[in-house]
Amino acid sequence: MAKKAQHTATKRYGMVIDLDKCTGCGACMVACYSENNVPFREDESDKMLSLNWIQVFKVDNQKPFPDTEVCYIPKPCMQCDGDHVGHPPCVSVCPAVATDYDQPTGIVSQISPRCFGCRYCMAACPYHARQFNWWDPVWPAEMKQYLNPDVSVRMRGVIEKCSFCYHRYQKARNKAYMEGRDEIPEDEYQTACAEACPVNAITFGDLLNDEHEVHKLSKGKNAFRLLERLNTNPKVYYTTTKDWVRRITDNYLENETPGDVEKARKAQKASH
């Protein structure tokens, strides 16, 4: 019998970032710039105009010296599933279908030729994951030479954001197809940041596939997501054993614990 064309199982690509491991070195950021042709400006110390797809933030516990602790929080696009799957905050507001939810992978796309720069999505995103190209990107001297042909360069006047290195998914999928496989093994599709992280703080894979590391890690006791009560359902999870770090990742009331919020959220969902 001829080989039947098959639809591969639905995937939900996601990430688990271990905040206890992250040393804040910034390799993920630079790997991302290099992989995704992220433009830079003459004065990159002008932070208002600096563009990042993933950014590492430094936070501290505000305790006086010498009880101070710091933690670094890498923040890519959260690739939200939305309150109802397929409706992340940005997709719902885009008037041009320039940003869309990819059902087979769960990845939220950003298609620059469609984008006309209204920046609604930027306003809708609670994570500041989206940034606007105010100027034409310029690569001085011979720097165009290092551009990656797998990712198109964005023009001015459009929004850009992290794509979970979708071009790498496409490559892995094509390879699997050519070899007659349905499944893409974990190591064949990794984002540039996860690959570059020198301390393996970033784990990437299919959250629904129990053979993938992220599946287990995302269900761990210490796993959580940013601003969980907004019901944006991000696919980027974090883990930490430090309570103060956990509290910094959402707007908790003074006597509220992360557990309370989770309970309230579930109750709200059930009554919905």
Next chain:
Amino acid sequence: MKIDRRCFLSLVIGGAVGTTLTPVPWKLTDDIAIWSQNWPWTPVPEDGPSKYENTVCAMCQGGCGITVRKIKQRAVKIEGMSGHPVNKGSVCPMGISSLQYLYGPSRVKSPMKRTGKRGEGKWEKISWDDAIAEVSDKLKELRNQEEPHKVACTADSDRNTVGYLFDRFLAAYGSPNFIRTPSSEDANELALYLAQGRNATVGWDIENADFILSFGVPLMDSPDSAGRMFSAYSALDEKAELVQIEPRLSDTAAQSKRWIPAKPGTEGVLALGLAHVIVKDKLYDSDFVKNYSSGFEDSEDEDGNTRKGFKSLLEDYSPASVAETTGIDKAKIITLARDFAGAGRPLAICGRPIVQGSVDEALAIHALNALVGNINKKGGMVAIPEPDYLGWSEMQRDETASKGRQQPRIDGAGTDRFPNARHLLHRLPEEINSAGDKAPLQVLLVAGGNPLYTIPDTEAAKKAFDRIPFIVSFSPFMDETAEYADLILPNHHFLERYEDIPTPRGYAKPVTGLARPVVDPQHDTMHTGDAVISIAKNMDEFIREAFPWDDYRDFLEQTFSDRWKSLEKEVYSVRKDFTPADWEDAFDTPSKKYEFYPTSRQMPPDSERDRLPACRPLEIPGDGDSKELPLLFVPYVSVRIAEGAIANPPFMTKTVDDTVIKEGEVFVEINPETAKENDLSEGDSAVLKTSSAEARVRVHLFEGIMPGLVAMPAGLGHTAFSDYISGKGENAYSLLEAVSDPASGLNTGWGSRASLSRA
């Protein structure tokens, strides 16, 4: 006018028809779309088959293996090379960003000769033949005047072939002035030589230690060690403990299980305090101390005088007195000492960033390792021998060369004043500026280090450089020193050249890396090794004959001989026959033992000091001036900021937080308490004044820094390279002053007294 129905309708319909027919709105919309999305202007990178090639990164001394992704002949991405013994697949932001240097605007595209005033930036392109002739003529002239010792050369390493070629050239030519650029390796290397009698580098077997006591070593903050440390750290046993002694909560301190802030400059005192507890509680390895060490107990020297031993020295370092000096709680000191000595494989490491470091401090910390008997053991401190492939082949020298080579060094290393030191680059300005009418240095060949940026007190360095009549830079980039040179003979970028990379600092196995060309040279540049050989071939007979090789590649192949093929393929080789020597044969000191009392240590003639490492808090410039300069300025290093010779490429500056640099201004970190005392708040513009210079900065409040300190990242404030790099922040080195350690001459000027006032 009254608006009736008819009038209203005709206005609306007329307006609608008019708007539809007029081209103006459509034209405007079109214009807006074109203005906002100028698509044809954005580059479309050429596609093609992609392949991966391995090489070794030479952006710093870390020696990480990297994999370069190429599309046709273009290098498009740098990733960590999995399986490389040093970094095991990890890579730091600096390594990834190096493509921005390869293709960037700061490259020197051909040999250049200065036409305007120094530093004015007026250059003339010249051919390579002319450039080589220019240097050779100048050198010949000096040699004919019997002054070959007035030539000096700086290079990043004396353990690789390029450094070797330069040193060989100077030997044949007749100058003793081969100066290795400073690093924390200097103090460690000297301490190793004094206590163990070995000309070797120090390797810390961090991968196998279970209690790592780091005296301010920027393990995860400096690119020099980051690649290796990240993989070592992520592979460390859960139970392994990293203790960081540092006054600021650095990234390394943040990852440590115990962060112990000691008053800066008192780390050596703390080490002796810990040794005190270990000895008093008899927690030391008595086998090692009794059978393989000397100078532990008091003894008699040849003349019958009593010589104080290490044990007696420690009497002055009781926990109570050390607690007072270091500011660490007495009980904490005792616990730390006991935990260290009680651990299975404890390891104490040292290597302060920015400076060469104090030999006493290094000796004290090495002594901790000796006490717990981890010398040359798994998880311990290992002596890594010099590369076995570099050796002096027979060379004939004429009289001029022999005489010149025996002259005292320009930096004073090895002279009566600084008998044990080998390289003292920071003393160059002092020596040149204090010399009489005749300039003591006629030619300076700069093959590494960008000294005009990294030598403390940039102004003094510039003044000294003004007195050197002929400066040649071999830098591939238009750095501060190249900008101030008379002639630039640009080297290839490391992705365009072969170069052997010696064992990275602190790595515990001898490993040789080989950078190899991944892309063709982008510009009219020449390998510095080839430049040296070409210059030598232009010189007198004896020098010419000392360089019998056709070119650098030929030299490299002959040097590695039968190892070359596999090295070129694998890009690294680990010396398989290497095992750290047993204690029986490990020490080459006069006593053939580990010397707590370093008998071969030569003290300067006027020194009252004993040879024992009697650590005191390190001297700080401006110390007498605590009223005018109440604070303490300390530079810090960050893995997101290139700290030394090479500046931050745009990608790295992009990663830096807006609490470190913003709109061209650098932020200093101070404790909120210090801010209150000085009437400063977050984001304020301020003037930072040190004993040597002042700078305009902004203020960032951070609880994780000891009150009284002002910390600033090293590596910003470049003035050269390109518009993408220069003019961002302030140069921390320019705010420092060199302090020559009275005992060794090494630079210990890690900080300065300072004041911070609102601008």
